[in-house]
Structure formats: structure tokens, C-alpha cells
Amino acid sequence: MKSVAILGIGQTKIDEHWDMSLREIGGEAAFAAMQDAGMDKVDALFVGNMLSPLIDGQNQLGTYYADWIGLWKQEAVKVEAACASGAAALRAALMAVSAGELDSALVLGVEKMTDKAAHDVTSALATAADADYEVEQGISFVGINALVMRRYMHEFGWKHTDFAPFSINAHANAIHNPFARLHQKINTDQFERSSMIATPINLMDASPIGDGAAAAVIVPAEKVVSMKGKPKITVAGSASATDAIAVHSRNDPLFLSAAYTSSKRAYETANVTPNDIDVFELHDAFSIMSALSLEACGFAERGRGVKLGLDNEISPNGRVPVCTRGGLKARGHPVGATGMYQIVEVVQQLRGECGETQVDGAKTGMAQNIGGSGATIITHILKAE
Amino acid sequence: MKSVAILGIGQTKIDEHWDMSLREIGGEAAFAAMQDAGMDKVDALFVGNMLSPLIDGQNQLGTYYADWIGLWKQEAVKVEAACASGAAALRAALMAVSAGELDSALVLGVEKMTDKAAHDVTSALATAADADYEVEQGISFVGINALVMRRYMHEFGWKHTDFAPFSINAHANAIHNPFARLHQKINTDQFERSSMIATPINLMDASPIGDGAAAAVIVPAEKVVSMKGKPKITVAGSASATDAIAVHSRNDPLFLSAAYTSSKRAYETANVTPNDIDVFELHDAFSIMSALSLEACGFAERGRGVKLGLDNEISPNGRVPVCTRGGLKARGHPVGATGMYQIVEVVQQLRGECGETQVDGAKTGMAQNIGGSGATIITHILKAE
Numbered sequence: 001m002k003s004v005a006i007l008g009i010g011q012t013k014i015d016e017h018w019d020m021s022l023r024e025i026g027g028e029a030a031f032a033a034m035q036d037a038g039m040d041k042v043d044a045l046f047v048g049n050m051l052s053p054l055i056d057g058q059n060q061l062g063t064y065y066a067d068w069i070g071l072w073k074q075e076a077v078k079v080e081a082a083c084a085s086g087a088a089a090l091r092a093a094l095m096a097v098s099a100g101e102l103d104s105a106l107v108l109g110v111e112k113m114t115d116k117a118a119h120d121v122t123s124a125l126a127t128a129a130d131a132d133y134e135v136e137q138g139i140s141f142v143g144i145n146a147l148v149m150r151r152y153m154h155e156f157g158w159k160h161t162d163f164a165p166f167s168i169n170a171h172a173n174a175i176h177n178p179f180a181r182l183h184q185k186i187n188t189d190q191f192e193r194s195s196m197i198a199t200p201i202n203l204m205d206a207s208p209i210g211d212g213a214a215a216a217v218i219v220p221a222e223k224v225v226s227m228k229g230k231p232k233i234t235v236a237g238s239a240s241a242t243d244a245i246a247v248h249s250r251n252d253p254l255f256l257s258a259a260y261t262s263s264k265r266a267y268e269t270a271n272v273t274p275n276d277i278d279v280f281e282l283h284d285a286f287s288i289m290s291a292l293s294l295e296a297c298g299f300a301e302r303g304r305g306v307k308l309g310l311d312n313e314i315s316p317n318g319r320v321p322v323c324t325r326g327g328l329k330a331r332g333h334p335v336g337a338t339g340m341y342q343i344v345e346v347v348q349q350l351r352g353e354c355g356e357t358q359v360d361g362a363k364t365g366m367a368q369n370i371g372g373s374g375a376t377i378i379t380h381i382l383k384a385e
Numbered sequence: 386m387k388s389v390a391i392l393g394i395g396q397t398k399i400d401e402h403w404d405m406s407l408r409e410i411g412g413e414a415a416f417a418a419m420q421d422a423g424m425d426k427v428d429a430l431f432v433g434n435m436l437s438p439l440i441d442g443q444n445q446l447g448t449y450y451a452d453w454i455g456l457w458k459q460e461a462v463k464v465e466a467a468c469a470s471g472a473a474a475l476r477a478a479l480m481a482v483s484a485g486e487l488d489s490a491l492v493l494g495v496e497k498m499t500d501k502a503a504h505d506v507t508s509a510l511a512t513a514a515d516a517d518y519e520v521e522q523g524i525s526f527v528g529i530n531a532l533v534m535r536r537y538m539h540e541f542g543w544k545h546t547d548f549a550p551f552s553i554n555a556h557a558n559a560i561h562n563p564f565a566r567l568h569q570k571i572n573t574d575q576f577e578r579s580s581m582i583a584t585p586i587n588l589m590d591a592s593p594i595g596d597g598a599a600a601a602v603i604v605p606a607e608k609v610v611s612m613k614g615k616p617k618i619t620v621a622g623s624a625s626a627t628d629a630i631a632v633h634s635r636n637d638p639l640f641l642s643a644a645y646t647s648s649k650r651a652y653e654t655a656n657v658t659p660n661d662i663d664v665f666e667l668h669d670a671f672s673i674m675s676a677l678s679l680e681a682c683g684f685a686e687r688g689r690g691v692k693l694g695l696d697n698e699i700s701p702n703g704r705v706p707v708c709t710r711g712g713l714k715a716r717g718h719p720v721g722a723t724g725m726y727q728i729v730e731v732v733q734q735l736r737g738e739c740g741e742t743q744v745d746g747a748k749t750g751m752a753q754n755i756g757g758s759g760a761t762i763i764t765h766i767l768k769a770e
Contacts (some may be wrong), residue, residue: 002484021517023517044625050444051438053436053438053439053509053512054438054439056516057511057512057516057520058512058515058516058517059435059465059467059512059513060465060466060467060512060513060630060756060757060760060761061465062466062627062761063466063467063627063628063630063756063757063760063761064515064630066627067627067628067629067630067631067634067760071627072627072628072629073626073627073628073642073643073646074626074627075624075625075626075627076466076625076627076761077464077465077466077473077476077477077625077761078464078465078466079462079463079464079465079477080444080445080446080462080463080464080465081445081447081448081461081462081463082444082445082448088462091462092462092464092477092480092481095477095480095481095484095486096477096480096484098484098485098486099387099480099481099483099484099485100483100484101480101483124438126442127438127442127443127444127445128444128445130443130449131441131442131443132406132408132443135442239460240460240461240462241458241459241460242447242448242451242452242456242457242458242459242460242461243448243452243457243458244452244457245445245448245449245452246452249452257458258458261458371445371448372445372448375445375448375452376445376447376448376461376462
């Protein structure tokens with residue numbers, strides 16, 4: 001694959017944007033990325049979104065945004081892979097640019113989720129699970145993750161409180177990210193006393209939804225003449241893998257085989273090992289997913305993912321910094337946009353733009369976006385030159 | 386772009402498949418394409434679908450089908466561009482194979498539409514239009530097309546009956562296609578007396594929805610060793626373009642600028658002109674769209690598209706054969722699947738497998754898939770070697 005560089009990034013603050021339309025939320029991030037890249041036109045637009053048909057009554061989001069942001073006549077398409085839609089859009093765009101078919105592309109992850117009642121959003125999110133064999137039984141998406149977390153605690157002997165460091169780290173980091181949805185520190189006591197959602201998952205284990213958008217402009221790396229003093233960021237690895245869509249169909253519900261496969265492929269392409277990853281923006285939709293991701297990607301032994309949190313290895317100055325801008329837990333999780341927030345945040349780290357939560361000397365970063373309960377997992381590795 | 390060949394094709398009969406699940410409808414076409422290609426594994430799956438979140442409560446269709454058809458762990462993604470979703474999935478797959486990232490891909494267009502009440506399907510289809518500026522006014526998707534057709538008749542002086550040949554040709558051809566939804570010939574009298582839907586569009590101007598799926602296996606052309614006696618089909622041109630999503634935002638609502646742009650790009654890449662196209666599977670969702678497509682793609686002057694029908698130029702032995710397997714009008718229009726039916730049908734023509742509706746000596750074929758009322762238009766040109 002021809003080398004591709006990320007020339008510009010942009011994002012919209014995650015919030016309940018009742019005063020902004022779907023158009024405006026996506027447009028803000030798109031315009032910011034184009035401005036950051038110093039471009040007023042790109043060859044194509046790839047949009048990652050999961051819920052706009054269900055929540056906003058709008059399909060064909062590629063063309064919808066090409067129209068809105070003035071990319072008239074340009075190619076545009078939407079890509080969907082549940083909560084991994086953002087990274088899926090980036091990967092489709094990468095392949096198109098890499099094929100030489102496009103000289104530039106804008107990738108936009110966007111979601112507007114807060115215009116509907118909570119039960120409608122819960123139903124909409126359940127479309128990420130297996131409609132016939134999971135949702136028909138009446139289980140919600142958080143319910144599926146709760147079963148996985150309970151099994152993990154039983155199998156490996158961890159208590160609920162052992163997951164606290166993941167949420168505490170995410171909240172501590174989000175305070176320094178102006179685009180994050182939540183800006184409150186939490187402590188172990190608050191983590192433990194938080195409202196129960198689906199036992200053992202409580203409010204502090206779960207990421208908040210929100211309205212948001214994040215975007216990046218990509219170009220063939222060979223065409224980048226100057227980054228105006230900023231480091232040049234290239235995509236060194238990109239891989240996507242799948243698993244059974246229903247958790248009960250997997251050989252082992254506690255092993256994210258699609259994370260294992262996609263991270264392995266991405267490591268190989270990028271010619272790195274987990275030891276080389278300076279920052280890892282993982283998909284902490286629920287605290288259990290942080291543990292499982294760290295294990296499947298080679299940062300911890302089976303059943304030992306939570307130990308990384310307990311040993312304080314996950315903070316920006318730890319051995320495996322995760323969620324350095326707040327993660328899904330505190331930056332927020334506008335589902336189809338999340339994968340592109342992760343990319344934007346890894347770029348910020350590699351550019352050294354993260355202030356209080358900057359990982360010193362970060363040169364190689366990884367972002368991993370998960371659709372469903374581990375069904376679609378897409379891994380990108382970025383490098384600063 | 387590296388040359389890509391279509392190695393296998395498959396399709397499911399379009400019908401009201403109340404006895405088949407979404408899985409089974411897509412699986413049938415997918416397995417048929419794999420069998421036709423003589424492959425039991427591919428590197429990745431690209432699914433085109435528009436309505437499954439709204440009608441079937443299922444998202445993440447890439448992974449859903451990878452799971453169902455046994456492509457375990459393989460990369461999979463869904464692509465959506467309203468009714469152009471099928472061709473959009475093919476184009477994404479083409480770019481990935483062309484980039485050298487994949488050695489093979491299965492492209493599946495699939496839609497299950499008949500499990501919901503008609504008014505729910507009408508609402509779901511309206512998500513292809515502009516939710517804020519068209520649908521909010523209470524107009525349906527057929528209503529938008531009716532306004533365009535009325536304007537065309539006024540502007541260029543045609544009567545409703547002048548559109549009859551498009552539907553008559555489609556119905557006549559579908560009789561010989563076992564996968565088509567409708568198998569009745571119609572005549573001008575039946576065309577004129579048919580029930581009104583949204584004046585001037587009556588039932589015989591409009592394509593029927595349905596449940597269906599069509600699929601193709603693509604590989605790098607250089608890797609094809611033998612076609613076992615069949616002609617080798619390559620993708621000679623592929624292009625996608627967009628227009629304003631709302632019809633009222635366009636400079637000229639009677640000119641499909643995205644058809645003009647995408648066909649122009651495809652002609653250039655394939656190094657052909659409209660004169661070289663032996664068969665044209667166009668997107669006759671409504672009879673007016675046939676006329677507009679023929680005009681925008683250079684087969685007729687502005688306002689003269691209907692003349693091609695009246696002059697009997699569109700039948701399989703005419704100068705510009707269209708809808709040779711029944712088109713959307715009579716083969717049926719399972720929206721996200723349609724673009725892949727068109728590809729399958731062009732391949733059948735170039736292989737000489739179309740029996741009664743075979744275009745003699747067809748060597749170059751074009752398929753054009755339209756999302757919304759001309760908002761996203763994707764053109765593919767295939768050649769037989």
C-alpha cells in the first residue's frame with residue numbers, strides 16, 4: 001500500500017447540541033480539518049456514521065455533506081460498521097488514495113444522537129448486535145457487555161472496583177481536552193457508588209453518548225512538501241478484522257479475536273511491536289472493553305488487562321498510555337464519530353499538541369475502533385516523521 | 386488503477402421473501418457468486434445496503450454476512466449511498482483490490498424490504514431525500530420524482546404516454562429473466578390505465594420494491610489464469626459523482642449532472658464513447674429517470690431521451706439496449722441491491738448468457754446506479770476480453 005499522510009485534523013466539541021443540526025455538527029469538524037490541511041478542495045469525501053437513518057431520518061450522508069461543505073460534484077460515500085464506522089471510513093479512504101484513484105480525501109466521522117428519547121437511542125444502538133439472536137431475546141447492548149464483564153470477573157477473580165483506574169484515568173485526561181464531553185475528575189469512591197445500569201456495569205463503567213464529529217484530510221505521503229513546522233504524520237498500519245456478530249457464537253467471549261487479528265496485521269505492516277506503541281487510543285465503550293483490548297493487542301496477558309490500570313501504567317506518563325484525551329468514557333462516544341476522534345487524538349499526540357496529557361516524545365501511536373461487542377475491529381498505527 | 390476482473394456472479398430472485406431471513410437472502414447470492422468464481426474464501430466482503438437499520442433492525446451488515454457465509458475473521462464493511470449503495474460497495478472494493486491491499490473481494494448488494502407496512506417503507510425510502518428541506522415538507526420520494534417528470538413534460542412538450550416504451554421494454558425483457566420480480570408483458574393501454582401514484586407517475590412508471598441480493602467476486606485481472614471458457618470480464622471504468630441532495634438546490638432539476646460527470650470520467654478511463662456501449666443497464670426507478678440518464682450520459686440530446694424509446698432504439702436489438710434483464714421496473718428494485726443486479730446483468734450480457742434478450746456481440750457494457758433523485762451517481766464500464 002502506497003504511504004498516506006494525515007495533513008489536517010478537525011473536531012467538534014462533543015455535547016448535547018440541540019442548537020446545531022446534523023449538517024452543522026459535521027460541517028464544523030470538516031471545515032476545521034480542511035483549514036488545518038490548508039486545502040479548500042479534496043477529491044472525495046468518506047463519511048463514517050451509524051445512526052443517522054434511525055435518529056435523524058437521513059441516509060446518503062456522503063452526498064449530504066459533500067453538498068453542505070461545498071465539495072460539489074465530488075465523489076462521496078458513507079461507510080458503516082456500527083461503532084467502528086469512523087475507522088471504517090478512514091480505511092476505505094486510505095485504500096482509495098493508496099490505489100492512486102484519489103489525490104486527496106476528507107474523512108468525517110459524525111453522529112447526532114441526543115435528539116431522540118433515551119429508549120429510542122438504546123433501541124438504535126442495539127442494531128449493532130445480532131437482531132435475530134441477541135436483540136430478539138430482549139437484551140440491550142449494555143446488557144451484552146455486562147454479561148461479558150461478569151464472566152471476566154468470575155473467570156479471572158477481579159472485583160468491580162479493580163476496573164476503576166480505567167475510568168479515573170479517562171476523566172482525569174478529559175479535563176485538558178476542550179472537545180471532551182465530560183470535564184469532571186472522579187475517584188474510586190465515586191466510581192463504586194455510581195448508578196447501576198446493567199450489573200456489573202454502572203454509570204462510571206459506561207461511556208456517554210453525544211453529538212459530535214471529527215475529521216481528517218489524507219493525501220499520498222509523497223505529495224506532502226511542507227508541514228509548516230509540524231511533524232509529518234503517516235499511516236504506517238491499517239487493518240480490519242471481524243468476529244461472530246453474536247457474542248454467544250464466539251469460541252471465547254473473553255478474547256477479542258478481531259482485535260488480535262487486526263492489531264497483528266497492523267503491527268506487521270508498520271513493522272512495530274506493542275513495545276513501540278507510545279500512545280494507544282483504545283475503544284473503552286465500557287471499562288471491560290479496555291481490559292480485553294489491552295490483552296488482545298499484546299499489552300497484557302489474558303485476564304491481566306485490569307492490572308495495567310491498577311499498576312498505574314495507563315496514564316500519559318505510564319508504560320501504556322491510553323485514553324489520553326479522555327477516551328470514550330469522558331471525551332464521549334458519538335458512535336459513528338468515535339473512530340475519527342481517536343485518529344485526531346493520536347495525531348495531536350504525535351504532533352506534541354496535548355499539553356498536560358502529552359506523552360513525552362510520542363512518535364508512534366495506535367487507534368483501535370470497535371463495532372458491536374468486538375464484532376468489527378479496525379486498528380490504525382500512525383507514525384511521526 | 387490496477388485492472389480488476391469480475392470472476393463470479395450470483396443473485397437471488399427478487400420477490401416478497403417472507404420465508405427467507407435477511408441472512409438467507411444475502412447468503413444465497415453470495416454463495417452463488419463464490420461458486421461461480423470457484424472460490425471458497427475471499428480476503429474481504431463489501432456489502433451495499435440502504436435500509437436494514439430501518440426495516441430489519443440490523444446494522445453492521447458487513448460483519449453480519451462475513452459471519453453468516455463463513456468468512457470468519459475476514460475484513461468486512463457496509464457502504465451506503467441510498468439506492469446507489471450496491472455500486473458504491475463495488476467501487477470501494479475495486480479501490481481496495483486495486484491498491485494491492487486485497488487479493489480478492491466479494492461484493493454483495495442486499496435488501497429485505499417487504500417485512501414492513503407500505504407506509505413504513507415509504508418513510509424509510511424518504512431518507513434518501515433531504516430530511517430537513519424536502520421530507521419535512523411532507524413530500525415522499527416518488528413525489529419528488531413526480532415534480533421532475535411534470536417539469537420535463539412541460540419543458541419539452543412530451544405527453545405521459547410517450548414514456549410507455551421504457552416500461553414496455555423492461556417488462557418484455559424481464560419475462561426471460563428468472564431472477565426478475567415481474568413476469569408480465571404490458572402494452573401501451575395498460576401503461577396508460579394503470580393506477581396513479583403521484584401525478585404524473587403511475588404504477589407503470591414506477592419500479593416495484595422487493596427482497597433481493599446480487600453479488601460478484603472481484604480479483605486483480607493479472608491473477609486470472611483461466612475463465613474456463615467464459616470471456617474474461619474486466620472493470621474498464623469506475624467513477625462516482627454527486628449533486629445537491631435536494632432537487633430544488635440544483636441549477637437545473639432536469640439535468641443529472643452527477644450522471645454526466647461520472648459517465649464522462651468512466652468513458653475517459655475506459656477509453657470509450659457512448660457509441661461503444663453495447664448495453665446500458667440504467668437506473669429506471671421511475672420512467673423519467675430513464676430519459677434523464679440517457680440524456681446526461683450522451684445517448685440523447687437534452688429533452689430527447691424519450692425519443693429513443695419511441696423510436697424503438699432501447700430494445701436488445703436496438704441501438705442503445707437498456708434494461709435488458711428487466712431493469713428496475715420489472716426485474717425489481719430492492720434498493721441497496723440494485724446496483725449489484727445491474728453489474729451481474731452486464732456480466733451476463735458480456736458472457737453471452739442472456740438468451741432471448743442477448744445483445745448480439747456485446748463486448749462493452751455500462752451500469753449506472755443512482756442514489757436519491759440524482760444525488761449520488763456511480764457509473765461502471767465493463768469489457769469482455
